[in-house]
Amino acid sequence: MNRDGLLAAALATQERAYAPYSQFQVGAAVETETGEIFTGCNVENASYGLTICAERVAVCLAVAAGHRHFVAIAVATAGGASPCGACRQFLAEFADRLPVLIVNAETGNIVAETDLADLLPGRFQLLDGDA
Numbered sequence: 001m002n003r004d005g006l007l008a009a010a011l012a013t014q015e016r017a018y019a020p021y022s023q024f025q026v027g028a029a030v031e032t033e034t035g036e037i038f039t040g041c042n043v044e045n046a047s048y049g050l051t052i053c054a055e056r057v058a059v060c061l062a063v064a065a066g067h068r069h070f071v072a073i074a075v076a077t078a079g080g081a082s083p084c085g086a087c088r089q090f091l092a093e094f095a096d097r098l099p100v101l102i103v104n105a106e107t108g109n110i111v112a113e114t115d116l117a118d119l120l121p122g123r124f125q126l127l128d129g130d131a
Helices: 003-014 054-064 085-092
Strands: 026-032 037-041 070-077 099-104 110-115
Touching: 003 026, 003 037, 003 054, 003 070, 003 099, 026 054, 037 054, 054 070, 054 085
Parallel strands: 070 099
Antiparallel strands: 026 037, 026 070, 099 110
16 A cells, blocks of 8 residues: 555645535545555535535546555545545445555644444445345
8 A cells, every 4th residue: 555645645735625515624645555556635516415425426436447456545634534425335336455545634634534334334235245
């Protein structure tokens, strides 16, 4: 895992978030098994249900580039908030276990280092296995 690269990418991307409603900027960086890092920031919408989270933006960009396997993700927010439930389930589509680095964007410090399996026990999946 490229810890320093992930953290720097998540922090840099967090500053580009479009969050005029919540004022809560989020940046994410996901590392693929080939070592490439894809970033995303949250993009809010006046119709709140159309808002997309940073974690999903990063994964979607990686998938669009042909990647399906990830080794870690870093998420940067003011105070160091954990990924939301929707993002946890979205990430679980691609990895049962995935290191998650949660960084406080105000200090640059990691406030938590956990695993997706710990954040989302009993994830939703197809009864006969993955698609």
